[in-house]
Amino acid sequence: MSKPVVAVAGATGAVGREMLKTLEQRDFPASEVIALASSRSAGTKVPFKDGELTVREMTPESFKGVDLALFSAGGATSKTFAPHAVASGCVVVDNSSAWRMDPKVPLVVPEVNPDDVDWHTGIIANPNCSTIQMVVALKPLHDAWTIKRVVVSTYQAVSGTGQKAIEELDRQVRQMFNGIDPEVKVYPHRIAFNCLPQIDVFSLGDYTFEEIKMIKETAKIMGDESIKVTATTVRVPVFYGHSESVNVEFEKPVTAGEARAVLSQAPGVQVYDNPGEKMYPMPIMAAGEDEVFVGRIRQDDTVDNGLNLWIVADNIRKGAALNAVQIAELLLKKGKLKV
Known part of the structure; x- marks a missing residue:
């Protein structure tokens, strides 16, 4: 089987660099990897394998001969360049919010809805980072006991905003200490x-767009519009790793032990849950890791069939780069790339 030519659009950003690292670490079978970015980044070098890639300026012609493009360059850039990539015969996996709620575009988390890649017409959307880690943990529970309602509060790292936010937190801490x-x-x-x-x-009903993303994307990924979701999203002074407090109400009775057993067998999930030994997921343990970590699994006796969960994952890794590469692996496995 021929190996695809892969382009990473937005290769100089935090997620773009992580995409390159993930392609390398997972030994993705590419015949060539091309780094693309804006004109101001053209000519710079980004690390890849044992050497470096020279960044090329992204233009409408950049995707000729490219089989797969991983986009992480912002919504406006995706709206401009993804159609050119598709017209060139390239499949796009886009990390921005530009295409997520388009009914013609699959929104995919490989552990949750892998078969949705089958109906793509050129573009597949990568979900929001906070949504990804939540649905990886919720899907096996939904399959077993049917979720009615989810109340989630997030504690999100500054890396979700980008490199400038990482630098701002670092700078502010130093300034305050001085x-x-x-x-x-x-x-x-x-x-x-x-x-x-x-x-x-802020948007309708004083929900932020981040909260609306979690609400809408969860229903689309899970394939069940009946699941009610409400969210409060909070930015915290952590560099890498999003944390979530998730309260779930089910249709059927479930115990914390039963949920723990199901999650222990779920793909992409690592249960880390022993309060007596002070074992629970934290951002510092999730940073750089592929898994979604789940702990603090316990009954909620204020509602029928209720559970509380604490979910942590690396927002740059699983919440962006890894999920995109996993989609690429799915496309290759299913023969959905024109190679």
């Missing part, structure tokens, strides 16, 4: 030693 008023540029308020109950802009 008695200097911290500069606030990326977020509406200081993030160092603070929590911001706003991710993205």
Whole structure:
């Protein structure tokens, strides 16, 4: 079987670099990997395998001869360039929010709805990072006991905003330790030693777009519009790793032990749950890891058939780069790439 030519669009960003690292670590069978970015990044070098790739400027012609493109360059860029890539015969896996709720575009988490890649027409959307880790943990529970309602509160790392936010947190911490008023540029308020109950802009009903993404994307990925979801998303002063407190109400009775047993066998999930030994997932243990970690599994006696979960994952890894590469692997396995 021929090996595909792969392009990474947005290769100089945090997710783009992680995509390149993930392709290398998972030994994705590419005949060539091309790094693309904006004109201002053209000519720079990014590490790949034992050497470096020279970044090329992304243009409408960049995708001629490319079989697969992993996009992580923002929604506007995806809207502009993904159609050109598809017209060139390339399959696009897009990490932005540009195509996620398009009814003609599959929204895929390989552990949850792998067969949805079968009906793509050129573009497959990578879900929001906070949605990905939640549905990886919820899908096996839904299959066993049928979820009625989900209440999720997130504690999201600054890397979800990008490199400038990582630098801002680092800079603000240093400034405060040196008695200097911290500069606030990326977020509406200081993030160092603070929590911001706003991710993205406010919209209908005073929900933020991040919260709306989690609500809408969950139903699409799970393939069940009857699941009710409400979300509160919070930015916290952590560099890598999103955490989520998830309250779930089921149609059928379920115990914490039964849920723990099912999750222990679920693909992509690692149960880390022993409160007596102070064992529970934390961002520092999830950083750089592929798995979605689940702990603090316990009954919620305030509702019938209720459970509480604590879910942690690396938002750059599983929440973006790894999920995109896993989709690429699915496409290759299913023969959905024109190679």
